[in-house]
Amino acid sequence: MKKKILSAVLAAALAVGAFAGCGAAKGKDSKSDGTNARTTLKVAASATPHAEILEHVKSELAKEGVDLQxxxxxxxxxxxxxxxSGDFDANYFQHVVYLDNFNQEKGTHLVDAGKIHYEPFGIYAGTKKQLSELTEGDTIAVPNDTTNEARALLLLQEQGLITLKEGAGIKATVQDITANPKNLKIQELEAAQVSRVKGEVAFVVLNGNYAKQAGLDPSKDPIAVEKNDGEAAKNYVNVIAVKDGRQNDEAIQKLVKILKSDETKKWITEKYGQSVIPYAGQ
Incomplete structure (x- = not known):
C-alpha cells in the first residue's frame, strides 16, 4: 500500500512539473502579461499605389513582430x-488637406502619423489630345471632393484655362472662377468616377492613383502636371492616418519608419517613376 501511495505521489509530482514546464515554454513566445508578442496591424488603403506599397513592406514589418493586414x-x-470606429488601426490613401477637411466636415479625430509620398495631379486626354484643341463650351471633368477639386482648378489655372478669385487657394470651387475665356464646363464627379468619363469629355483631371487604376501612366500620359517642388508637394503629401492618440503606438511607428526607409523610397522610385514621389521631409 505504501508503495502504491508513493508511486501516486511521484506521478502527481511529475505531472505538475511537466505542466509547469509547458507554462515556461509558452512564456518564451509571449509578453510578460501572457499575451502574444506579435501584433496585428489592420490598414485600409487605396489599391494603387498605397496597397501595393504596403504589400511591399509586409515582410520587413513581419521581422519587427508586426503582421500587416x-x-x-x-x-x-x-x-x-x-x-x-476602431475597426482598423490606420489608413493610407489621403493627403493632409483632405484629412483636415474630412475631420472638419465629419467631426472625426484622425491625425497624420507619418508623411510618405506625393502624387502629382495631372490633366489627361479625353476626346481631345492637346489643350490647344479646346473649343467653346468643351467639358473638363474634375473630382468633386472639396480639396481635390481645388487642386484640379488650380492646375487648370496654371495652364491659363481659367482664373480663380484671388486667395481662393486650396479651398477653391467652381464658384471662385472669375474668368473662363472658352466658357469651359467643369463637370464635378466623385474622384473614382472621373476617369470613367474620359471618352465623353475633352479632358479629365486625375489623382495619380486613379490614373493608374484607369490604365494610364502618370509619369508619361498627362498633358500637364503640378510642379513637384511647389506648394502642392507640401499640402498634398499622402500620409498614414490614425485616430488621435494612436500616432505613437509602437506598431504604427514601425510601419512609418519602414515606409520612410531608404530601401522603400528606392523601391517606390523604381516602380512608379515620377508618378509617385517619396516625401523628403519629416
Missing part, C-alpha cells in the same frame, strides 16, 4: 470611417 477600398470615405 491590408484591405483595399475604392472610395475616399470608408477608409476614414473604419479608422475612426
Amino acid at each position: 491590408v484591405k483595399e477600398f475604392s472610395d475616399y470615405v470608408q477608409p476614414n470611417n473604419v479608422v475612426e
Whole structure:
C-alpha cells in the first residue's frame, strides 16, 4: 500500500512539473502579461499605389513582430470611417488637406502619423489630345471632393484655362472662377468616377492613383502636371492616418519608419517613376 501511495505521489509530482514546464515554454513566445508578442496591424488603403506599397513592406514589418493586414477600398470615405470606429488601426490613401477637411466636415479625430509620398495631379486626354484643341463650351471633368477639386482648378489655372478669385487657394470651387475665356464646363464627379468619363469629355483631371487604376501612366500620359517642388508637394503629401492618440503606438511607428526607409523610397522610385514621389521631409 505504501508503495502504491508513493508511486501516486511521484506521478502527481511529475505531472505538475511537466505542466509547469509547458507554462515556461509558452512564456518564451509571449509578453510578460501572457499575451502574444506579435501584433496585428489592420490598414485600409487605396489599391494603387498605397496597397501595393504596403504589400511591399509586409515582410520587413513581419521581422519587427508586426503582421500587416491590408484591405483595399475604392472610395475616399470608408477608409476614414473604419479608422475612426476602431475597426482598423490606420489608413493610407489621403493627403493632409483632405484629412483636415474630412475631420472638419465629419467631426472625426484622425491625425497624420507619418508623411510618405506625393502624387502629382495631372490633366489627361479625353476626346481631345492637346489643350490647344479646346473649343467653346468643351467639358473638363474634375473630382468633386472639396480639396481635390481645388487642386484640379488650380492646375487648370496654371495652364491659363481659367482664373480663380484671388486667395481662393486650396479651398477653391467652381464658384471662385472669375474668368473662363472658352466658357469651359467643369463637370464635378466623385474622384473614382472621373476617369470613367474620359471618352465623353475633352479632358479629365486625375489623382495619380486613379490614373493608374484607369490604365494610364502618370509619369508619361498627362498633358500637364503640378510642379513637384511647389506648394502642392507640401499640402498634398499622402500620409498614414490614425485616430488621435494612436500616432505613437509602437506598431504604427514601425510601419512609418519602414515606409520612410531608404530601401522603400528606392523601391517606390523604381516602380512608379515620377508618378509617385517619396516625401523628403519629416
